[in-house]
Amino acid sequence: xxxxxxxxxxxxxxxxxxxxxxxxxxxxxxxxxxxxxxxxxxxxxxxxxxxxxxxxxxxxxxxxxxxxxxxxxxxx
Amino acid sequence: xxxxxxxxxxxxxxxxxxxxxxxxxxxxxxxxxxxxxxxxxxxxxxxxxxxxxxxxxxxxxxxxxxxxxxxxxxxxxxxxxxxxxxxxxxxxxxxxxxxxxxxxxxxxxxxxxxxxxxxxxxxxxxxxxxxxxxxxxxxxxxxxxxxxxxxxxxxxxxxxxxxxxxxxxxxxxxxxxxxxxxxxxxxxxxxxxxxxxxxxxxxxxxxxxxxxxxxxxxxxxxxxxxxxxxxxxxxxxxxxxxxxxxxxxxxxxxxxxxxxxxxxxxxxxxxxxxxxxxxxxxxxxxxxxxxxxxxxxxxxxxxxxxxxxxxxxxxxxxxxxxxxxxxxxxxxxxxxxxxxxxxxxxxxxxxxxxxxxxxxxxxxxxxxxxxxxxxxxxxxxxxxxxxxxxxxxxxxxxxxxxxxxxxxxxxxxxxxxxxxxxx
Numbered sequence: 001x002x003x004x005x006x007x008x009x010x011x012x013x014x015x016x017x018x019x020x021x022x023x024x025x026x027x028x029x030x031x032x033x034x035x036x037x038x039x040x041x042x043x044x045x046x047x048x049x050x051x052x053x054x055x056x057x058x059x060x061x062x063x064x065x066x067x068x069x070x071x072x073x074x075x076x
Numbered sequence: 077x078x079x080x081x082x083x084x085x086x087x088x089x090x091x092x093x094x095x096x097x098x099x100x101x102x103x104x105x106x107x108x109x110x111x112x113x114x115x116x117x118x119x120x121x122x123x124x125x126x127x128x129x130x131x132x133x134x135x136x137x138x139x140x141x142x143x144x145x146x147x148x149x150x151x152x153x154x155x156x157x158x159x160x161x162x163x164x165x166x167x168x169x170x171x172x173x174x175x176x177x178x179x180x181x182x183x184x185x186x187x188x189x190x191x192x193x194x195x196x197x198x199x200x201x202x203x204x205x206x207x208x209x210x211x212x213x214x215x216x217x218x219x220x221x222x223x224x225x226x227x228x229x230x231x232x233x234x235x236x237x238x239x240x241x242x243x244x245x246x247x248x249x250x251x252x253x254x255x256x257x258x259x260x261x262x263x264x265x266x267x268x269x270x271x272x273x274x275x276x277x278x279x280x281x282x283x284x285x286x287x288x289x290x291x292x293x294x295x296x297x298x299x300x301x302x303x304x305x306x307x308x309x310x311x312x313x314x315x316x317x318x319x320x321x322x323x324x325x326x327x328x329x330x331x332x333x334x335x336x337x338x339x340x341x342x343x344x345x346x347x348x349x350x351x352x353x354x355x356x357x358x359x360x361x362x363x364x365x366x367x368x369x370x371x372x373x374x375x376x377x378x379x380x381x382x383x384x385x386x387x388x389x390x391x392x393x394x395x396x397x398x399x400x401x402x403x404x405x406x407x408x409x410x411x412x413x414x415x416x417x418x419x420x421x422x423x424x425x426x427x428x429x430x431x432x433x434x435x436x437x438x439x440x441x442x443x444x445x446x447x448x449x450x451x452x453x454x455x456x457x458x459x460x461x462x463x464x465x466x467x468x469x470x471x472x473x474x475x476x477x478x479x480x481x482x483x484x485x486x487x488x489x490x491x492x493x494x495x496x497x498x499x
Contacts, residue, residue, distance in 0.1 A: 027159035067279030
């Protein structure tokens with residue numbers, strides 16, 4: 001299973017995660033920050049748990065590209 | 077050059093202070109700033125800073141500044157993408173609602189949206205205005221323009237003279253006012269338009285996320301021969317900090333109206349110290365008491381807080397930059413955290429502190445900072461330790477000190493000590 005977490009309040013809206021993993025991330029038109037699609041918010045930590053391991057590589061690329069290091073990807 | 081004597085009696089230069097949080101904002105207000113600039117949320121050139129104002133802070137910022145008749149400028153000067161357009165409008169609407177003075181903008185989308193709302197626009201140094209025709213172009217939208225930091229004062233003066241001669245006016249109907257940077261960090265790139273951080277860390281300076289890798293040590297190697305270039309200094313991309321206090325008379329003679337102090341990422345005591353010095357300098361220029369002796373004492377004060385060594389930037393026409401010789405600050409003083417505020421007794425004007433680290437002694441210079449307190453520095457001449465008259469308080473002690481200003485539980489107490497810098 002892949003667990004992806006986004007701490008979106010610290011996002012500076014650079015758009016890199018969307019470039020790397022467009023299936024999982026989108027930019028919010030409301031506040032200009034990144035959104036982790038289909039995620040659940042728990043005290044500012046937005047998380048998805050997916051059984052589709054295919055998303056790991058792209059999310060990992062997004063995590064590495066993020067200039068403020070707010071994306072965490074784990075394979076559990 | 078026009079002589080300064082002719083200008084005495086003319087409008088005084090506006091001193092613009094940076095604020096990255098409420099501590100610095102209050103420090104700027106307490107030390108005589110005429111105007112304050114600040115960013116909110118992510119669309120400003122200090123988006124990476126751990127402390128940043130949010131949209132909800134805007135009414136409080138406006139309230140505190142309006143109470144002191146201090147002008148308020150919102151920086152909205154990053155590169156703007158399509159997904160930012162909505163938040164730009166939200167920020168501008170809020171700025172209009174709380175009555176901010178103006179918006180500092182770079183992107184044409186921000187300029188257009190601000191003008192649509194009838195907000196005053198200032199052109200950011202990120203646009204890199206370097207000639208009178210560009211000033212005339214942006215005069216269609218803006219009343220104040222920050223010139224490129226790479227111009228000489230001679231070039232600045234030509235622009236201000238031409239504005240007067242050709243009567244170049246902004247949307248307000250007033251002559252366009254020219255602003256320049258007076259003090260603080262400089263970039264190795266033209267007025268902040270640098271892509272080094274983006275290329276090496278994916279972290280764009282133009283989105284306020286500069287990683288400052290220019291401040292590190294580098295060596296230069298000739299790839300053909302493998303020889304390392306002999307350099308007298310390995311910090312080949314880290315300029316010293318700009319300082320103009322020692323030639324502020326020439327700066328005034330160039331006809332500028334606003335002097336901007338850099339440092340939204342700096343500590344409140346930095347803002348307090350720099351604003352206090354430049355306030356005194358501008359006032360003494362105005363009343364004709366600006367002299368060498370004063371300059372020496374201001375320079376000594378400015379060297380106490382964060383700096384990479386000082387130089388005059390490009391204003392006096394130097395061809396080559398001056399580079400820093402250390403990775404961080406060469407400040408002559410540093411602060412050490414020793415405790416926090418507990419209570420203020422207004423009738424007796426006494427502040428109570430809890431010492432949490434190191435110690436405090438009579439004769440110590442202390443610094444108290446807080447969101448409402450700002451940054452207050454003083455010498456301890458009298459104190460009680462756990463209600464006894466002692467000359468030293470230790471970790472765990474309760475210490476009371478007479479103070480002519482109120483302190484709060486959110487305040488932090490520091491000791492100011494000498495800083496030995498190793499080059």
